[in-house]
Amino acid sequence: MGESEASSSSVHPHQRHFTWRKSIPFIPFLYMGFSLFFSFLSCAVFLPSFAFSAAIFTHSVSPNFTASNFRFIDNAGTFLLSQNGTFKASISGTNIQPSSYYFSVTHVASNSIIWSANRNAAMSDSDELSLTVNGLSVANQAGKLLWSTPPLNYKVAAMQLLETGNLVLVDARNVTMWESFEYPTDTIVVGQRIPAGKSLQSAVSEADMSVGDYRLEVTDGDVVLQWKGMTYWKLSMDANAYKDSNGDVSFMAMNATGLYLLGSDGSTVVIQVVLSNNPSGVRIGKLGSDGRLTITSFTDSNWVQELKEPVDDCRIPFICGEIGVCTMGGACTCPPRFHNEMSGGCAPMDSSLSLPQACNESTNGSQFNSSVSYLGLGYDVDYFANDFTEPVRRGVNLLSCQDLCSQNCSCLGIFHGNSSGGSCYLLENNIGSIFFTPNSTNDSLGRLGYIKALVNSSGEDPIGENKNKKQSFPIVGLVLIPASGFFLLATIVVLAILWWRKSRLSKARAVKMGRLHSSSSAELEIFYIPGLPRRFNYEELAIATENWKTQIGSGGFGTVYKGTLSDKSVVAVKKISSSGVQGKKEFCTEIAIIGSIHHVNLVRLKGFCAQGGKRLLVLEYMNRGSxxxxxxxxxxxxxxxxxxxxxxxxxxxxxxxxxxxxxxxxxxxxxxxxxxxxxxxxxxxxxxxxxxxxxxxxxxxxxxxxxxxxxxxxxxxxxxxxxxxxxxxxxxxxxxxxxxxxxxxxxxxxxxxxxxxxxxxxxxxxxxxxxxxxxxxxxxxxxxxxxxxxxxxxxxxxxxxxxxxxxxxxxxxxxxxxxxxxxxxxxxxxxxxxxxxxxxxxxxxGQNEFVLFPESLAYISSQQVSGPR
The missing domain is CATH 1.10.510.10 (Transferase(Phosphotransferase) domain 1)
Structure with a gap:
């Protein structure tokens, strides 16, 4: 009996649908030579699949069924179709990586994989899928198990592929014992439920279906996107999302009208995202390898995208690699004092500094034996996880926040929020990309980031040199050089020390300027004041106002100019008269108080400048004037x-x-x-x-x-x-x-x-x-x-x-x-x-003056006396 017949014999008679392909009958050719017969016999014994092509089954197959890509090669690895042919089960490769094979369920018309069994262990073309009364399994030719269903309570009577795309194992009473819908991969389709506590997991790439770093988790209150356990988006943030009730979410489901989070009764809508009506119901939601959730409909052989979140490229946690800064338009740069690495991401320019690794058995404790430095990320940047997590500590200054990180080997960096009363956020275990946030109006305003770096004991930076290294040169010289050359050596040593000190001072200045960006920032970082808004330097504001071109107001102590910042936002810049201004610390203390006041009927202070004797305020611009x-x-x-x-x-x-x-x-x-x-x-x-x-x-x-x-x-x-x-x-x-x-x-x-x-x-x-x-x-x-x-x-x-x-x-x-x-x-x-x-x-x-009579009440001064406007 041929291979296809053996396979089909286990299928119920009413479920058989044979489709023969290119059968090669065995016809003895007696007149052919022994050599030709022996060759053909060898092929028939060792390559039986060349002799018979297996058939595609519809809807169901019974136990003792085996399949491989090689066996169903004429059908591109497909061995099972749903009743109307909407979905297929196959063992096939991806379009990008055809040599890696997966047991998958695929939407036929769009060729979109909606579920895969062995995504973390690709098959070869000869590795086999086996259906027995005990369940499904995938093993390689050596017998090593690559994937299997969990233990089942009853014997399997059939494997069925439903018209919804759900692959099920049923017993003799046609009761479902296992279904692929309960083990989602990276996709949800109409009719599928994702219970609270379960998730979709992205693939590594289009070519590698292994589980990647992105996860879509259904919680009891929302749906969240996470990167390595850190949240970066919620379904409730979508512009078309509506919250209908405050009940707990039981599961996520999708139908012809939209995406829904439903309560335990299956009818109470907690959150819904209404999409365009699609009566055919062919709608697929997928968590891509790029970290985005997309929902698309397939109509008339065309894809129609209905949802794509996050929309902003810079909200993707690893869009620019480790410590890369994502700016508007998705462009990637490195922060000050960092450079691009060939492998991607950013690393310190200073070769004497290295980025620590998160805690493990080999590194735990080694960080505490090294000197720790913190490299500033500059202003107007933030980290995707900060808006979704609570700070580890509130009411602490910057140094205390850094100490918390230094004492924690899992901590790789910090963000410290002045505007939130000294909130300390730790970046633990993994660091993703940073994103640019010009003139942010949320808590990130005043939140400054720092990356922890270890100071190497040996490196090119003279600052990191130790005393033993400096002493080794003259000692070696005394041993190897005759006494007559001692004074020459001493001269060389003195010159070397002078050069080293000069180099150290120059490098220290460069580091300081790179970290602080401006002299005003350097002056202000010598003391800590919680609540300070964004700091500008004078030159930046001069450019914004086109050298104080447009005056829009004046008062007793200052003049106001219209300005446009680099991100095109319009502001009002107030120049406070420089005579008798406060010292920087006192000035900044008052600025911190003013900057912390937020009310719908108060003009917001967006930033300030305290550079030398100059004092300026950057204010919200009101386009209708006073x-x-x-x-x-x-x-x-x-x-x-x-x-x-x-x-x-x-x-x-x-x-x-x-x-x-x-x-x-x-x-x-x-x-x-x-x-x-x-x-x-x-x-x-x-x-x-x-x-x-x-x-x-x-x-x-x-x-x-x-x-x-x-x-x-x-x-x-x-x-x-x-x-x-x-x-x-x-x-x-x-x-x-x-x-x-x-x-x-x-x-x-x-x-x-x-x-x-x-x-x-x-x-x-x-x-x-x-x-x-x-x-x-x-x-x-x-x-x-x-x-x-x-x-x-x-x-x-x-x-x-x-x-x-x-x-x-x-x-x-x-x-x-x-x-x-x-x-x-x-x-x-x-x-x-x-x-x-x-x-x-x-x-x-003709004079616009009034005389002040001190003995009178509420008389008017001879000059306008006012605070600056």
């Missing part, structure tokens, strides 16, 4: 009442945060329309909070009596009353009145508006106070609300003014409106008369 331009400017669209209320509320919320909600209480001291900035959709942000603290005591003493801007100064600046956050409340009240009127409170030719507001409040004539440009588009009760709040804020007695949190409550409607106290507002009547007199004097002499 409130005064929008509120008072000629030719600008009129602010509607609703917009004015939103501006008032946003400003109040920002001040309330400064006064009572941030860690360090801050009094602004200069609340005015010029320091209230607007962005798209009239988003409101207060600028210049905390700026006055950046001044030295010598400079600040000039403003002990007055600090603020004329027209917004609280009366207590001119008295012995203690200064508190109520000065900001007073200034806010003055701004609120200007928002109502749409003009300056002290506009020439008009009555002093705060006094007019008080009089109209007494007469309940609120409509007379509204900006006439609104043309009756506001109701009296709406105006009354803002006017009453404003008058309460400008009480002469600070204790009578509400807190800013109370102002927010009144604006939002959660608190009852306060009632202005007339006895604490009478100073406005006195000041109103003086204002009229001063306005007349100003009109007659």
């Amino acid at each position: 409130l005064d331009r929008t509120l008072f400017g000629n030719g600008t669209p009129v602010l509607e009442w609703r917009e004015r209320v939103e501006i008032a509320l946003g400003t109040a919320r920002g001040l309330a945060y400064l006064h009572g909600e941030c860690e360090h209480k801050i009094i602004h001291c200069d609340v005015k329309p010029e320091n209230i900035l607007l962005h798209d959709d009239l988003q409101v942000k207060i600028s210049d909070f905390g700026i006055s603290k950046l001044l030295s005591p010598e400079q600040s003493i000039l403003f002990t009596t007055l600090r603020g801007t004329r027209g917004y100064l609280a009366p207590e600046w001119l008295t012995s009353t203690a200064i508190s956050d109520k000065i900001d409340v007073y200034s806010y009240g003055m701004v609120l009145l200007e928002i109502v009127r749409g003009r300056r409170n002290n506009s020439n030719g008009e009555i002093y508006f705060p006094l007019f507001a008080l009089e109209m409040h007494e007469q309940r004539k609120y409509l007379d106070l509204a900006d006439p440009r609104l043309e009756e588009r506001v109701r009296s009760e709406e105006i009354e609300k803002l006017v009453r709040i404003a008058l309460c804020c400008v009480h002469e007695e600070p204790a009578l003014r509400p807190a800013m949190a109370g102002v927010v409550g009144m604006l939002e409607g959660g608190l009852a409106l306060g009632e202005p106290r007339l006895e604490s507002l009478n100073y406005l009547r006195s000041y109103g008369g003086r204002f009229t007199e001063m306005s007349t004097m100003e009109g007659s002499n």
Whole structure:
């Protein structure tokens, strides 16, 4: 009986589907010579597969079945098809590596492998797959087992390939005992479930199907992508992902409409990613050897990609090799003081330094016998795992973080986050690629990375030389050189020492410059201050502002310029006047406080420069400018009442945060329309909070009596009353009145508006106070609300003014409106008369000056006195 017949005899009659191929019948040729007969007989004995071609079976085969690529060579190793021929089981090679064979299930139309048994042990073309009553196994010609199914409870009656692509072993009752869907490789198909706790594992490459370094893990709350155990992406991060419930995930499944994480009942959706509707259901999700999850549909012989994550090349953990820096567009470079290695990745330029290996039996403890150095990775870089792990320690400085790494032989580097209160992240066991993060707005802002390096005991760097090596030269000289040459030798030794010292100093300078990038950074790294934002050097900001080309604001202590950083982001750069500036440490201490304050209604400090005597701030740019331009400017669209209320509320919320909600209480001291900035959709942000603290005591003493801007100064600046956050409340009240009127409170030719507001409040004539440009588009009760709040804020007695949190409550409607106290507002009547007199004097002499009378309350200084804008 031929080989194909023997194989088919074990198949049930209704399951047989014979397909004969090129059979070579045995026909004796008596008239042929003995030699030819012997040759043919040898072939028939030793190469039986040449004599018979095996058949392809449909749906099912029974035990005592064997297959190899060689046996089914005419069918490209295929021996089993699903009922409709959608999937096939075969022993075949990959397109790229045809000499390595795998027992696989493949989608026929697209030739995509969806499952492989022996992915970690490739077969040869003659190695065999065997189906017995005990299960499936793959062994080589020497009998060595390459793969097998686990022990089964019952005897196998058949192996079936279902139309879903699931390969199953069933018993005599047709009950499934084992299925390939429960042992996924790197692919999921429609109808397959991946339970929580199980994963897909990538291949090493397109040519090597062995398990690679990337894993897609289904957890009880999400799906995560990991590289060597470190997370770098979650399904919930996908732009099309929707979280439907907070229940636990039981399994991941895919159907014709999308990818789903479902609860234990099989119907409760926890997270879903809706894809284009594909009624045919031919959809394949695969974790590629590049670390990406892709989902594609196969329609009309074409692939349609529906999902690809992560989208950003730089979020792939090993895209640029070890310590390689991935920049925008996927370009790879090395950090400062590192160079490219031929084998890939980056290594220290200094040959006296080497990268440590993670702990093992041979290396454990050896690191502690070596000197350890840390090479900085520079600014604006981060590590993929930092956003998905908790720091090993919080509230520690950089040196303490480095000590934690030095004492841990598994630690290969660190990231230290200033903006998160001194968080220490350890890079353990493996280091992947670094990615560029210009102007990051998350916790990575201020997170600096360092790679641990071991200082070799012998190397080219003279810094690493030891005393024994330096002493060996003169001792050898005394033994080998006659006494007459001793003085010549001594001269050579002295010259060598001088050269060595010069080389050491030069190299130390180069190392320092390479690590710190700028003189300003070098000056700042001698002390530790948690919370510092990004540091810029002066030249970088000069380039960003095109040599201070576009001025967008100015104030008592500084000028603001528009700038564009190297990553094309637009910023506002404030030059603080250099006279009397603080020392670097004091300046940076205040910068750290300001930089740590984040609120939707406060302008964010993105960085700073403290280089020599120069002090600059890099701030968030607000494209609609300051409130005064929008509120008072000629030719600008009129602010509607609703917009004015939103501006008032946003400003109040920002001040309330400064006064009572941030860690360090801050009094602004200069609340005015010029320091209230607007962005798209009239988003409101207060600028210049905390700026006055950046001044030295010598400079600040000039403003002990007055600090603020004329027209917004609280009366207590001119008295012995203690200064508190109520000065900001007073200034806010003055701004609120200007928002109502749409003009300056002290506009020439008009009555002093705060006094007019008080009089109209007494007469309940609120409509007379509204900006006439609104043309009756506001109701009296709406105006009354803002006017009453404003008058309460400008009480002469600070204790009578509400807190800013109370102002927010009144604006939002959660608190009852306060009632202005007339006895604490009478100073406005006195000041109103003086204002009229001063306005007349100003009109007659043409000078924009007011005289300060120290004995009077809330009079205006002869010059604008303000903090820098």
